[in-house]
Amino acid sequence: MRRAAIVGTGAIAAAHAESLRALGDRVELVAVADVDGERAAAFAKEWGVPRAHPGLAELLRAERLDLVHVCTPPRHHVPIALDCLAADVHVLVEKPPALSLSEVDLLVEAERASAGRVATVFQHRFGPAAIRLRRMAAEGVLGRSLVAKCDTLWYRGDAYFEVPWRGTWDSEGGGPTMGHGIHQFDLLLSILGPWSEIRALAARQARAVQTEDVSMALVTFADGTVASVVNSLLSPRETSELRFDFERATVEVEHLYGYTDAHWAITPAPGHDDVAASWREKPSGVVSGHRWQLAAVLDALDSGEPPPVTLADTRITMEFIAALYASAFTGTVVKAGDIGPDDPFYKSMEGAGAPWADAR
Incomplete structure (x- = not known):
């Protein structure tokens, strides 16, 4: 034992x-x-x-x-x-x-x-539906991946940030991009594979914190898939949503902090009902979570x-975060591999400073 x-x-x-x-x-x-x-x-x-x-x-x-x-x-x-x-x-x-x-x-x-x-x-990588989706995508059952979206729309009021280590670059390393949306877009990355470039914005809209309270990104993946990613702590109707549009079907999930197969849906493209049948084989009631x-x-x-998840896997997700902040704070397109040891966003997700830093 x-x-x-x-x-x-x-x-x-x-x-x-x-x-x-x-x-x-x-x-x-x-x-x-x-x-x-x-x-x-x-x-x-x-x-x-x-x-x-x-x-x-x-x-x-x-x-x-x-x-x-x-x-x-x-x-x-x-x-x-x-x-x-x-x-x-x-x-x-x-x-x-x-x-x-x-x-x-x-x-x-x-x-x-x-x-x-x-x-x-x-x-969230370990729920049965995510495992099934990775397998079907890898086997080509769903056809080519085309479009995706990943939304983490949560709500954290002012009281949440009264905990001293929250909302700071030194303690948390970032806002919802680092600490909240990371679960959903890590799952996105685990399914779609390597990303190639990112265009992003981040803003501090409502919370009295150092970090962002919302970020958005447009992402191009190595296989050509285009995706949107939104991370928010300002959304009273909370939801976690992922959608994948393949050639032969749309596969999507909406949940909050954990999903079962019941949270997922598949919509086959015309003439591809067999794909939906394959998806629905061996349904599971297992809730994604730490146990699995x-x-x-x-x-x-x-x-x-x-x-x-190994450090090699983790680094892909962390590089995505660094690139999102770099793109948002510099107004540039950031490509995978751009952020090396000499880049300020390599040592801190804040880089040379958030655009609102002088207003703290």
Whole structure:
């Protein structure tokens, strides 16, 4: 049985504890760590965890671990992952995994010297419908991909940003592009493959924050697919929507924080009813979520493979984010591969500064 620990016992940690419990015949949650000792102790009591530690150093020193779940505020993700890699422990890190491309590359280098591996939590990749869509697209059942759209239209009021680390470049690395829409467009990228160029805008419309509260992008993919991506925290009717228009069918999903097959719909093009029949084979009631990614991580560890989502996968999504900000803040078209170590958007998603920075 694998031995796991959670670092950071805030809200998202419960999703990890629940997933670990659900897979309890394969993995045991043996400890938690948090700088807030009372919160760590309360979390450990609630979830029946044997031990709580005041920090990562104490955790790594006292426990024999296979996997650490990183559930802290974003600015701590990379330092914690680096310490785990130095101890040859595998890491499952919440989104965003890093604050910049430079931090992702730092993890890549550290991973090369470690027996541990880093996986990013992008749980929407692991719902049965997404897996089916990737398979059907790869097999050519749906024909050529033509058009797509990806909308994360959520609402976060002023009270949400009273938490000190929210809404800042130094703590979160960005606004809804980094912390909210990332799940949906990561799923988009996992299905459509490499993107080639991006035209974007970002704005701070209503919230008293450093970062954007809305962004939009027009994306061209390597296979010629064109797509729109919208990320908002200003939308009272909340929804998460993805739509893929292939030659032979439109496949779409609308949900909020997790989907089942029931949230997906397929509309065949005239003369292609067989495509819809293929889609509807073996329907599933499984809700996309942390449990299914954790199961895939354990499968990979058991077989000696790198756990999904790898740093190579993660870097594609993080480069997309950096390019979106670069395009939005400079008013230029940004191509894949443009953002290298000498580019200001390599070291920070803010680059040389947001257009509204002087108005803070």
